[in-house]
Amino acid sequence: PPLKEKYGRSIKIENEGKIHVQKVGLLRFNHFKDTGGNISFVLAVLDACDSGVVITNLHTRGTSRWYAKSVKEGKGIEHELSTEEKEAIKIAQKTKK
Numbered sequence: 281p282p283l284k285e286k287y288g289r290s291i292k293i294e295n296e297g298k299i300h301v302q303k304v305g306l307l308r309f310n311h312f313k314d315t316g317g318n319i320s321f322v323l324a325v326l327d328a329c330d331s332g333v334v335i336t337n338l339h340t341r342g343t344s345r346w347y348a349k350s351v352k353e354g355k356g357i358e359h360e361l362s363t364e365e366k367e368a369i370k371i372a373q374k375t376k377k
Contacts, residue, residue: 298328305372309364311338322368330354330373334365 303326308318319339326332336347350357354369361369 300327301325301332302328303330303372303375305368305370305375307364307368307371311364312340320364322362322364324351324365324368324372326351326354326369326372330369334361334368336362336365 303324305324305326306321308321310318311320321337323335324332325335331352332350334349334351336349338345338347349359349361349365351361351369354373355361356365
């Protein structure tokens with residue numbers, strides 16, 4: 281193929297790659313005082329533009345609650361992000377490609 285076509289393919293692949301998972305941040309913490317250890321956690325899964333999702337698990341002795349929030353450019357879209365969710369995003373943003 282001509283060089284121009286190869287260049288076009290390269291640009292397309294590079295742009296498509298930006299929307300794949302690029303950065304992951306995990307933060308474990310103790311959300312409730314009646315549980316031992318850092319059993320609760322937040323997982324941030326982001327693309328190259330810091331967009332994606334944070335998944336939070338809050339663990340107590342009797343239950344485990346799950347929450348998922350959309351993230352765009354490192355910020356919550358529809359819901360306010362907790363301190364721990366923001367920290368997990370910061371950890372993910374430090375991930376090297």
